[in-house]
Amino acid sequence: MDWVLKTRKHALAPKPLFLEMPESLNIDIPIYPPSARFEVDARLGEVEFACDLSICKGACCTMPGGRGAPVLKAEISELERAFPIVSKYLPEKALEAIAEQGIWRNEIDGTFTISTIGRRECIFVHWENDIAFCSIQTAFRKGEIQGFEKPISCHLFPIRIYPERKKDTFFICYEEIDECEGGRVNGKKVHMPLLEFLRSPLARALGKERTELLIQSFKEEPPAA
Numbered sequence: 288m289d290w291v292l293k294t295r296k297h298a299l300a301p302k303p304l305f306l307e308m309p310e311s312l313n314i315d316i317p318i319y320p321p322s323a324r325f326e327v328d329a330r331l332g333e334v335e336f337a338c339d340l341s342i343c344k345g346a347c348c349t350m351p352g353g354r355g356a357p358v359l360k361a362e363i364s365e366l367e368r369a370f371p372i373v374s375k376y377l378p379e380k381a382l383e384a385i386a387e388q389g390i391w392r393n394e395i396d397g398t399f400t401i402s403t404i405g406r407r408e409c410i411f412v413h414w415e416n417d418i419a420f421c422s423i424q425t426a427f428r429k430g431e432i433q434g435f436e437k438p439i440s441c442h443l444f445p446i447r448i449y450p451e452r453k454k455d456t457f458f459i460c461y462e463e464i465d466e467c468e469g470g471r472v473n474g475k476k477v478h479m480p481l482l483e484f485l486r487s488p489l490a491r492a493l494g495k496e497r498t499e500l501l502i503q504s505f506k507e508e509p510p511a512a
């Protein structure tokens with residue numbers, strides 16, 4: 288297997304949230320090619336996690352702070368394909384924001400993000416009672432969209448994959464934020480390892496074989512405390 292597993296502690300890093308990908312109308316799966324090499328946050332094997340929307344209310348889709356969710360260049364065409372299908376779910380304020388800003392933004396550092404309403408709520412959010420849901424994922428689960436469940440950065444959260452300085456090398460890490468406290472409490476309650484909970488998006492990103500290797504590597508050799 289041509290990849291490297293290392294473990295190290297990770298603090299939130301001000302690195303770009305974007306992996307530059309070749310221009311494409313379709314997203315290759317796995318997203319990270321076989322030649323990619325990975326370093327791995329030790330906490331991936333320690334954290335138990337299972338989202339509890341009744342507690343967090345879908346906070347990761349409505350995070351204040353300016354930038355919207357990071358997206359791959361290759362995902363932009365998927366967002367544009369999804370918008371006419373999901374627009375029926377979106378609130379008026381989202382449609383107004385899209386009319387003003389468009390669906391996505393090219394940031395000053397060359398990365399791409401999804402537009403937001405008031406530098407907070409993702410323009411693809413729809414609400415059920417007081418809980419924020421991704422309208423793309425809603426449409427995907429209803430069979431209205433095929434082949435694209437949601438952007439991979441959203442699908443993987445609270446796991447992030449950052450490019451490292453070394454070419455073709457990436458760091459897979461756990462991002463611990465206050466908003467996910469309900470997910471941590473629920474994960475402990477139901478004994479759900481983070482990597483198991485996110486097995487499906489990990490397989491999109493890494494492929495099934497590398498995902499299994501990642502999960503097994505922690506089972507065989509738990510990281511030192």
Ligand code: SF4
Pocket residue numbers: 337338339340343344345346347348444445466467468469470
């Ligand atoms: S990732 Fe965190 S904020 Fe987002 S739905 Fe899960 S627990 Fe809630």
